[in-house]
Amino acid sequence: VAVAQLPDPHLDLGALNLPLNSFSMNQQQMSMLSVGLSQTFPSFGKLGLEGQQAGIEAQAAADTLRGQSAELVLLLRRAWLQALYTENAMVTVRHQEQLEAESVQAALALYRSAQGSQAEVLRAQLARDSLANDITRLQAERASDLAQIAQILNLPEPPSIEKQWPNLPPPPTLAEMEAR
Template sequence: MSDVQISSGNKYFLKWVAAICRGAGPLSLPAMLMMVFSPYASAAPLSLQGAEAIALRQNPGLGALTQKIAELRHKAVAVAQLPDPHLGLGAVNLPINSFSMNRQQMSMLSVGLSQTFPSFGKLGLEGQQAGMEAQMANFTMRGQAAELVLLLRRAWLQALYTEDAVATVRHQEQLEAESVQAALALYRSAQGSQAEVLRAQLARDSLANDITKLQAEQASDLAQIAQILNLPEPPSIEKQWPNLPPPPTLAEMETRLSGQPLLRTAQEQTRVAQMGVQIAKRGYWPEVTVSVSYGQDFYPGSPNWLS
């Protein structure tokens, strides 16, 4: 077996674990090891790419829009079809004193079928309108997804910036603490004034307040990340800065402007409204219903009837 180098701190840690295990008994050794090493077995910090995937997958607003798009696409197919035909069954000229079908002429049982035809072209226009509404909902979902990713990236970068700012200000606080000690030493040796000591202490306390403010801002950013990801508590995020793609140039942004989701949504809203005007104009024309029925007459010698 190869030799393993163990530092003095690790030796004391292992002795402490062994002492706990001896006191708890041999049967609880696995449980004790899980309890001791559980912080080291925690999940890895969340990356920005993984957070974006969670946000797009678990956001309830995006999920509702996904279902709305599916509904509108099925509706576009359904509204373009003819209405369902109606089947009618009934009794005609039935005497209520005897309810007999063969004692009076024209007493009969009938079966009929009717079909309604809307005004010409109206069904096709309604199907196109529903398809446009589905496309509009799709653009709306894409726009909300982009806004969600933007909010997540902004909160993520702010949290990382605040983390670095806290470390920098904390280092400055340590330097100011040394300045306070130096000012006190000069004051005690009658080489400095009390005002210099107070000035150094105020500078140190100001940096301490800055650290508190930065920590509060970081907690707010992490809480916003948890809200975007729909998590019960702020997650542990990676401390390294993410590798984001460079921003597009002005010419590229102008080229992509026509495909911007919110702009496309507004365009689809205009098209849906224009299609609604055409559908309303088709409503000026009447609908036509065609019906046919057959009657069975049970009176002796009477013929059957067709309507």
């Protein structure tokens, strides 16, 4: 609003040829006081154009803020979904690991009874160990996703993941961003 208004007027006060020994205006005939008021007028239409430009810049700043807020919400939701997926995948892989441990026990029992080969036992153990590696990898991914969520929300430690959609605060307004 201030950009589209006239600039402030200037007030000038002055004293000319004032004697410094008595400060009397009557001591010399050339002594005088002056008062002046001046106003600058920009060229026709300039204030309106500057006001429009400032309005467009303010709208662009607000749009940028909304875009950044939307991007943060998208990143947060993506990290939350990834963490939830990883947690569910860990449950599934742990169940598969238990089944594979039973398969190892079965292969060992068959091997001990001379009905199975040692290769079957080794394959079952390798599959079980591979699932244990998958669990370790999923735990690292989950920790990374939780750390990203903590970073986005500016939390001191990673949050716990719930099975429901996170309750996100509304994005900050332009006035709140300027106050920071």
